[in-house]
Amino acid sequence: MAKQNAFYAQSGGVTAVINASACGVIETARKNNDQIGTVYAGRNGILGALTEELIDTSSISDEEVQQLRHTPGGAFGSCRYKLKDIETHRTQYERLIEVFKAHDIGYFFYNGGNDSADTCLKVAQLAESMNYPLKAVHIPKTVDNDLPVTDNCPGFGSVAKYIAVSTREAAMDIASMSATSTKVFILEVMGRHAGWIAGAGGLAGQKEGEAPHLIIFPEIPFDRATVMARVDDCVKKYGYCVIVISEGARYADGTFLADAGTTDAFGHKQLGGVAPTLAGMVKQDLGYKYHWAVADYLQRSARHLASATDVAQAYAVGEAGVRLALEGKNSVMPTIVRASETPYKWEIGEACLSDIANVEKFMPRDYITPDGFGISQAGRDYLEPLIQGEDYPPYEGGMPRYVELKHQLAEKKLPDFQP
Amino acid sequence: MAKQNAFYAQSGGVTAVINASACGVIETARKNNDQIGTVYAGRNGILGALTEELIDTSSISDEEVQQLRHTPGGAFGSCRYKLKDIETHRTQYERLIEVFKAHDIGYFFYNGGNDSADTCLKVAQLAESMNYPLKAVHIPKTVDNDLPVTDNCPGFGSVAKYIAVSTREAAMDIASMSATSTKVFILEVMGRHAGWIAGAGGLAGQKEGEAPHLIIFPEIPFDRATVMARVDDCVKKYGYCVIVISEGARYADGTFLADAGTTDAFGHKQLGGVAPTLAGMVKQDLGYKYHWAVADYLQRSARHLASATDVAQAYAVGEAGVRLALEGKNSVMPTIVRASETPYKWEIGEACLSDIANVEKFMPRDYITPDGFGISQAGRDYLEPLIQGEDYPPYEGGMPRYVELKHQLAEKKLPDFQP
Numbered sequence: 063m064a065k066q067n068a069f070y071a072q073s074g075g076v077t078a079v080i081n082a083s084a085c086g087v088i089e090t091a092r093k094n095n096d097q098i099g100t101v102y103a104g105r106n107g108i109l110g111a112l113t114e115e116l117i118d119t120s121s122i123s124d125e126e127v128q129q130l131r132h133t134p135g136g137a138f139g140s141c142r143y144k145l146k147d148i149e150t151h152r153t154q155y156e157r158l159i160e161v162f163k164a165h166d167i168g169y170f171f172y173n174g175g176n177d178s179a180d181t182c183l184k185v186a187q188l189a190e191s192m193n194y195p196l197k198a199v200h201i202p203k204t205v206d207n208d209l210p211v212t213d214n215c216p217g218f219g220s221v222a223k224y225i226a227v228s229t230r231e232a233a234m235d236i237a238s239m240s241a242t243s244t245k246v247f248i249l250e251v252m253g254r255h256a257g258w259i260a261g262a263g264g265l266a267g268q269k270e271g272e273a274p275h276l277i278i279f280p281e282i283p284f285d286r287a288t289v290m291a292r293v294d295d296c297v298k299k300y301g302y303c304v305i306v307i308s309e310g311a312r313y314a315d316g317t318f319l320a321d322a323g324t325t326d327a328f329g330h331k332q333l334g335g336v337a338p339t340l341a342g343m344v345k346q347d348l349g350y351k352y353h354w355a356v357a358d359y360l361q362r363s364a365r366h367l368a369s370a371t372d373v374a375q376a377y378a379v380g381e382a383g384v385r386l387a388l389e390g391k392n393s394v395m396p397t398i399v400r401a402s403e404t405p406y407k408w409e410i411g412e413a414c415l416s417d418i419a420n421v422e423k424f425m426p427r428d429y430i431t432p433d434g435f436g437i438s439q440a441g442r443d444y445l446e447p448l449i450q451g452e453d454y455p456p457y458e459g460g461m462p463r464y465v466e467l468k469h470q471l472a473e474k475k476l477p478d479f480q481p
Numbered sequence: 482m483a484k485q486n487a488f489y490a491q492s493g494g495v496t497a498v499i500n501a502s503a504c505g506v507i508e509t510a511r512k513n514n515d516q517i518g519t520v521y522a523g524r525n526g527i528l529g530a531l532t533e534e535l536i537d538t539s540s541i542s543d544e545e546v547q548q549l550r551h552t553p554g555g556a557f558g559s560c561r562y563k564l565k566d567i568e569t570h571r572t573q574y575e576r577l578i579e580v581f582k583a584h585d586i587g588y589f590f591y592n593g594g595n596d597s598a599d600t601c602l603k604v605a606q607l608a609e610s611m612n613y614p615l616k617a618v619h620i621p622k623t624v625d626n627d628l629p630v631t632d633n634c635p636g637f638g639s640v641a642k643y644i645a646v647s648t649r650e651a652a653m654d655i656a657s658m659s660a661t662s663t664k665v666f667i668l669e670v671m672g673r674h675a676g677w678i679a680g681a682g683g684l685a686g687q688k689e690g691e692a693p694h695l696i697i698f699p700e701i702p703f704d705r706a707t708v709m710a711r712v713d714d715c716v717k718k719y720g721y722c723v724i725v726i727s728e729g730a731r732y733a734d735g736t737f738l739a740d741a742g743t744t745d746a747f748g749h750k751q752l753g754g755v756a757p758t759l760a761g762m763v764k765q766d767l768g769y770k771y772h773w774a775v776a777d778y779l780q781r782s783a784r785h786l787a788s789a790t791d792v793a794q795a796y797a798v799g800e801a802g803v804r805l806a807l808e809g810k811n812s813v814m815p816t817i818v819r820a821s822e823t824p825y826k827w828e829i830g831e832a833c834l835s836d837i838a839n840v841e842k843f844m845p846r847d848y849i850t851p852d853g854f855g856i857s858q859a860g861r862d863y864l865e866p867l868i869q870g871e872d873y874p875p876y877e878g879g880m881p882r883y884v885e886l887k888h889q890l891a892e893k894k895l896p897d898f899q900p
Contacts, residue, residue: 076657078650106660135653141661223879231497231782234554234883238495241525242560247778265880335773338754354754358774359666363650366786369879449879460642460788460868461649461684 065097066168068387069111070119071104072203073174073181076136077217078224078365079376080203083173084137085130086380087201088119092127097388102165105469106139108172108181111161112154112481114474121470129465131377132455134365137467143481145181148188155188157479162189162196164475169197169387173380175204175215179395180419186393197387200395200415201379205362207258210421211413212397216379217362219372219448222262224364225251225306226449228357229266233273233304236353240302245350246293247304249274250337251357254310257281257425259361262445263306264437273304274436278340280310281425282434284319289340290347292435297350311336366462370451375408382410406447484516485587487806488530489538490523491622492593492600495555496636497643497784498795499622502592503556504549505799506620507538511546516807521584524888525558527591527600530580531573531900533893540889548884550796551874553784556886562900564600567607574607576898581608581615583894588616588806592799594623594634598814599838605812616806619814619834620798624781626677629840630832631816635798636781638791638867641681643783644670644725645868647776648685652692652723655772659721664769665712666723668693669756670776673729676700676844678780681864682725683856692723693855697759699729700844701853703738708759709766711854716769730755785881789870794827801829825866 070087072080084103091098103117104110110117117138119127130137145151162170172182179200186198202209207218229249236247253259257279267273275296278284296303311319320336337354344352375398382396395418399411429441437445455462489506491499503522510517522536523529529536536557538546549556564570581589591601598619605617621628626637648668655666672678676698686692694715697703715722730738739755756773763771794817801815814837818830848860856864874881 072657076654109660133653134650136657139660140657142658143661226879227785227881228779228783230880230883231553231784232778234552235495235778235782238491238555238559239561241528241558242562249779335754335757335775337775338757353777354775355777355779356754356756356773356775357779358772359651359654360647360668360774360776360779363654364647365650366646446878451879452873452876454871454873457871459865460645460870462646464649464653 065099067099067166068101068169068171069104069162069167070101070171071107071111071173072136072138072140073107073172073178074140074142075205075362076140077203077205077362078134078220078368079216079373080173081130081133081135081137082373082376083201083203083216083380085127086377087171087384088127090381090384094384094388098169102167102472103138105471107141107143108145109141109143109481111158112479114161114476114479116165116472117469118472122467126465126467131373132365132453133464134363144177145184148184154481155185158185159189159192159194160476163194165472168195171199171201171383173201173203175206175209176420176422179209179415183393183415183419197390197392199383199387199391200418201383202395202397205259206253206256208256208422208424209418210423211417213400213408214398214448216372216376218258219369219375220364221252221259221361222265222445223369223449224361224367225259225262225357226265227367229263229274229304229306232355233266236302236304243351244353245297245302246344246352248337248340248352248354249306249357250309250335250354251306252361253280253308255280255422255424257308260306260308261425261429261437261441264441265445265449271300274306275300275303276305276435277437278305278307278311279425279430279434280308280312282430283314284311286343290343293344294348305340307336307340309336365455368453369449370453371448373453378410386412403443406450484518486518486585487520487588487590488523488581488586489520489590490526490530490592491555491557491559492526492591492597493559493561494624494781495559496622496624496781497553497639497787498635498792499592500549500552500556501792501795502620502622502635502799504546505796506590506803507546509800509803513803513807517588521586521891522557524890526560526562527564528560528562528900530577531898533580533895533898535584535891536888537891541886545884545886550792551784552883553782563596564603567603573900574604577604578608578611578613579895582613584891587614590618590620590802592620592622594625594628595839595841598628598834602812602834602838616809616811618802618806618810619837620802621814621816624678625672625675627675627841627843628837629842630836632819632827633817633867635791635795637677638788638794639783640671640678640780641684641864642788642868643780643786644678644681644776645684646786648682648693648723648725651774652685655721655723662770663772664716664721665763665771667756667759667771667773668725668776669728669754669773670725671780672699672727674699674841674843676727679725679727680844680848680856680860683860684864684868690719693725694719694722695724695854696856697724697726697730698844698849698853699727699731701849702733703730705762709762712763713767724759726755726759728755784874787872788868789872790867792872797829805831822862825869
C-alpha cells in the first residue's frame, strides 16, 4: 500500500482526556511513518476539513505531542457542526472527499461520540461510492458514556472521578456545618439523557447513611413529593442531605425539571440549572437551608484529577485506531472490553460503526437501586474500576503545565468553501 | 505552671485545610504533654463547649491525627453560632468559663475568621474579669482571606489554587468549542465582601488575551453597559470570553447583582447565583451562547488540589498557637508574615486580637488593574506564592483516603444548658 496522509478531528464536547487520544493517534502514526505520511488535524474539528484548514501536526515536536497526554480541552479545536444525512448535506460530504483527495489523505480518524460515529460511517460510505480509497475509523470519546458496544467511553472515567471526589469533599463540608447551618447540598452534573455521571456520584459513599443520600437520574421519573419526603427523612436521620442530580432530570411526562412548572417561579428557562430549581423546591416544601453547585465545564475539563485508567484507555483507543486503519479496517471503532471484573482488566476490541452510530446506551435499571435513588452493587462494580489511579499533570509555579499548540496550517489547494 | 487541659474549636465555614491546623494543635500539645493534659475539641465548634459536648481527642490515635493534615471539612464539626457582645450573651460567656473550670481547661484555641477572633477576645476578657486563668489564642482560618495584620489566611491558598486551575481548565474547554458553540463562560466564586478569591482566578492567565478576560470584584461597582461592552469586545477579539465573578458583585448603590433589578426576571432571590444572573444579561444584551458554573462548597473543600504552601501554613499556625499559649501569651493570634517576596519566604508572627477582631481586609485597589477587571502585577505578586506546591492526599480505590473521626465525648460534669 502506498504511503498516505491521515486526517484527525475532534468532535463535540471536549473531555479531560481527548488529547490523550490525539497523542495516541499521532505517536502511533509517527511510529508507522513508512505507511502514514503527515497527520493533519482539522482546525475546529470537521469544520477544518470543510474549510481546508488543516493543521500540519508534523510541525509539533515529539515533546509537545507527549504533553497532549496530560492536557485537557481540545488541542486542535472541536465543533458542534453536525453533518446530517447524505441527501441533505451531499455537498459537504463531497467537499470532504475533495479535501482528502487534494491532500492525499487515506486515513480518517474521527474522535467523538454518537453523532460523529454516524458522520464517520457516512463519510466511509460516500468515499466507497465515489471509489475514493479511505480507511475511516471512529475513536470513541464522550463524558456521557453512552456509546454502545464498548464497555465504557474515554472521557467518562475522569468525570466520574471528579464527581465522586467532589461529592465526597462537599459532603464532608456540609457534615461539619449542618448542626447550625446548611442542611441540604445539591450538586448538578452533566448527562442530559443518560445518568452515568450522576451514578458516578454514588461512588462517594459506601455505607448506609454516607453521601450522596439521593441521586436523581434522568432515567427515573422525578416525583416531587417522593423526593422531598426522602430529603426530609434524610435530614432528620443524618442531620443533612447530599443530592447529586443530573441536568437531565425530568418528570414522568418527559419535561425537564428546569423547564417545567417551576419556570415561572424561578425565571427564564435558559438560565435553568436544575440545582437551583431543586433548591427552590427544598426551600418551599421543607424550609431547609441549602447550598448548590453546578460543576458544568469544570467537571469535563478537570485534567488535574483525571483517572489514570481513563487516560490509559483514551491513549489506547487512539493508538488502536491507527493500528486498525493500517490493518486495512474501515468503518470501525476500537472499543474497550472488560476482560475481567475482579481484578479489573481491560483490552481493546473493535466494533462496526453501523452497530454504534446513533445508538444511546442508558444506565441499565439494575445498576440503580430499586428505589431509584442510588447505585446498586452491580452499578458500583461497573463504575468503580473506571476511576482507578491518579495521573497528575506536571506543575510549574503552582499551576498545571498544559501544552498550547500553534496551529500551523497546511497550504490550501482548493477554492474556498462555505460550510 | 500546673498542667492543664486545652479546648480547641472550629468556627464558621470550613476549609480544605482547617483540619491541618487541628493536626498542628493536637500534635504540638502531645509533644508538650508535660504542660498540656487532654485536648478537648468542641463538638460542632463553640456550641460543644456550651453544651459540654467535649470530644476527648486522647481517644484519637497518632496516625489518625496525622491524617487530619490531608482531610477536608471540619473533623469535629463547626458552627455558625455567633456569640454577641458580653451584655447580650453574658450567660453564654459565663457558661463557657464554667465548662472550662469543670474540665480544668487552661488553654482555649479558637480556629476561625473575623467573628471568632472577636469571640476569642471576649472570652479572654471575661475570664480575666472572673479571675479565671485562661490563655486564649485565636488560630486564623478563612477562605475569604480577609483578616487584617496576617499576610494571608490559611484556607485561602487552596481555594485560590482550585479557582485558578479550574478557570484555566474551563478556559481550555471553551477555547476548543467557541468556533461553533459557547462564546461566554462564567464561573461564580465565593467572597461576599472581599474579592480575594475572584482575584485568584486571575492567576489562570498571564499573557494578554489569556483567560480570565474579566474578573468582577465586589470592590468594584458593577456597571452592566461597561461589562457587556467588554464581553462583546472580548468575543470579537479572541473568539470567546471567560469571566470570574464574585458572589458579592454589586452595583454602585450596594445592591447585589443577584438581588437587584434582575430578581423579577430570574426568580426568587435566595436562589440567586450571580452567575446565572450575569448569564441572563449576556443572553439579553449580546445574544451569545453561554455556560456557567457555580463552584460553591466544591472550592473550599477541594483538598485533592490543596496548595502545599497553604497546608504548611495551616499546620504552622496550629503549632504556633500552642507554642504562644505555652509562652504565656493571651488574646493573641499567630500570623503569617511575608519575610521575602522573591523568593517567597514566610514565617510565623503574632498579633493582638484587639487588632484583628471585626476588621475586614479588602483587595487593595492597586492589586486590581486600573480598569477594574483584572489583577495587577502587584496583585499577582501577592497571590502567586500562596498557590505554590501540590500536597495530594493518599488515594485508595480511586478515592482520597480521608479520615473520619469517632466523636468520643468526655463525661459531662455540669447540668444541661440550652445555648
